[in-house]
Amino acid sequence: MKKIIYIIISIIVCLSYSCSDMLDNIRPYLDEGETIYVGKLIPIAFPGKNRAMITGILLFGQNQVQCTIRWRNPATLEEEVRVLPIERHQGTELVQFLLENLEEGQYDFSIITQDAEGNTSIPTTTATYVYGEQYEATLVNRNIKSFFTESVLDEDGEWIWVAQINWIVSRGDGIVGCYIKYDLNDGGTEELFVPVSELTTELTNYKANGVWEYKTAYLPDELSLDTFYTQPVIANLPDYSF
Template sequence: MNRNIILYCFSFLFLLACDGMNDNIKEYLDRGEINYIGRADSATAMGGINRIKFMWKINTDPRITSGKIYWNDKQDSISFPIDRGLIDKDGYFTHILDDMPEGTFIFNLYHVGMDNSLSIGYEIPGTIYGDIYKSTLSPRKIKRVEALADKVNLYWGDAGSSSGILFTYTNKTGEKKTIDIPASETVTVIDDYVLGGEYYYKTMFLPEKDALDQFELDSPVDKFPTYYVGDGSLDDNFPEYPKLDRTVWKIIDFSSEEPTGEGANGRAALIIDNDPSTFWHSEWEATTAQLPHYISIDMNTVKNVKCVTIAKRQSNTDLKTAHIEISTDNHSWEIVGKVEFEKTENPNARTIVLGETKKARYMKLVITESHRSPSASISEVYVLGTE
């Protein structure tokens, strides 16, 4: 009997508790079902330069009149009207927040009804870019510019995170031309360049795949080489610039010569004797002359120089790099071109072709590298130009 009394008491207390619970939720039950307005769908954010773009799908709910975006833990927000005429063919609406601080944020997007009721929110992470991001970028570098008779080759360094290059130059018709160079390109070939012509470029960066804006880093204005190097047999290419007569030319200075060890050869004067079988050689018997070697020539009067050909000693591989300097007064010198030779017998000669003729009376041949350092030899130096 005592057991039955105890069970009865527990049952009575349980029923009282349930009745109190119904009182607590009664006010929510009385409200009935909440019918939210249509929620944003498939929302994305695209970061830009101090701004961010949102795109999302809007359904056909006629109660949607505007939108609202919160960020900074809902401390900041912006409201905007939704014009259904601006929804694209795929059902997407776009809104851009301008004048935003740089950083990464969590945005909450809501649709707003005519009675200011809100839809269920849509959370979107997004990043806005600015000076901090830009300070981490470096422009893509040009490793080497190779000028040739009919084209110039630009050899690019590592692209890093860049998305491409906008390269602007002056072409042969005098027009400024801009070409788009993809980040994947390592060598750019330009076939309408001008020797000595100006160029500049912008390195482009997309901070994210579908970024709203791209960053541009300007590189300073530079110039293409003022010369190109040919194979040493260019006489027929420039009929208006004949090979200059060297009979009155004189050697006026040299770093060294070999007066005895090469027999009839070795002396500096032999580079202008019009005999390719003879040659100058750096001194090696009495003492060993060190690089760089040089020989200075007086061409007797001022010439208009178009091309300079440097010919190696025949069947010899010593010469590696040399350059030509010119002057009108034997005091102020200008380097006008450089040649490089592989360690092979051929080509025997290389020709520096200037974009524009240069006035010069004095010419200096400077040898800076040898394949058999420090020894070097030269057979002839020719000039194409006018008196």
């Protein structure tokens, strides 16, 4: 029994020393007094062309007055900071911060909110890739499988010439569609948008040997703020032929 009591006392003594050591480790923080944290932002980053938008939800409190966003410039690796105001109106609130004139590259954002007394939130993070000229230079126009002409009856029963474009199927490359502009037989021009899901496009009542052009639109990310475009392809429309 004495041996058991000795073991218990030894354990208590060891725990006492351990607790003292733990208190010594955190005493500087205890001496500073209570820490007040401001409600944090729960963020998500939207990419764009040399810009990004931080969108987030504020859930706790209504005392946030500003938001500090930090990141490293991917070109120089230098830290950059933006301090942006917050206006609170309700308990749960959606806020947006647009960051412009950004270099192309990967961004890891660290975000804190602050109240009027200088108290801050726990940092939150979000990341995205900002696109620019380097990405845009890699884009190519949607491929055409075939391009031919035919004469068809229109709604008024008159024969008109139609140029038919058959597109190659696009998969997973970010293409959302093409913008086409072409000369009409009556002297005007026609403009249309062809979604990527469309595999056949008809240019009705086109002008023989007139001019047509098209450019391809891309979204590099489903969350992208901006649409990117290829350089337009400009060519002559075919002659009428049976």
